[in-house]
Amino acid sequence: MYLDYKNEQALRYCFLNELKWFEEELDLLFNGKTHNYSENDLKIANEILDRMTETINNYGNENLLYLLTKFLCNIENKYPILFQE
Incomplete structure (x- = not known):
């Protein structure tokens, strides 16, 4: 099933708001x-990072996956020591 444009835009908007929060x-x-x-x-x-990466499984949309990946990279760059293994 494909999302129509309006649904995809609404989903993207909600997702971006969640990432910002x-x-x-x-x-x-x-x-x-x-x-x-x-x-x-x-x-x-590390619990936060785990939860965010679990989000990938909830969204099958490549655009949202890209946004999530970009967000995670920004967070890891902002707090590099915090997210070291």
């Missing part, structure tokens, strides 16, 4: 920290 929450949680993360910070960050 998510980034704002990360900024609030880590308050611009760039180092000295606690063990709890690392645990939360």
Whole structure:
């Protein structure tokens, strides 16, 4: 089944709003920290990253997958130490 243009645009809009909210929450949680993360910070960050990557399975749309991938890369660049393995 294919989404028509209006449905795809609405889905994209909702998805972008969720990503924006998510980034704002990360900024609030880590308050611009760039180092000295606690063990709890690392645990939360990895749980968040896991949840976001699970989102890929919920969207079969390549455009949304691209947006999610771009978002995850931006977050990892913003907090590189936090998301190290």
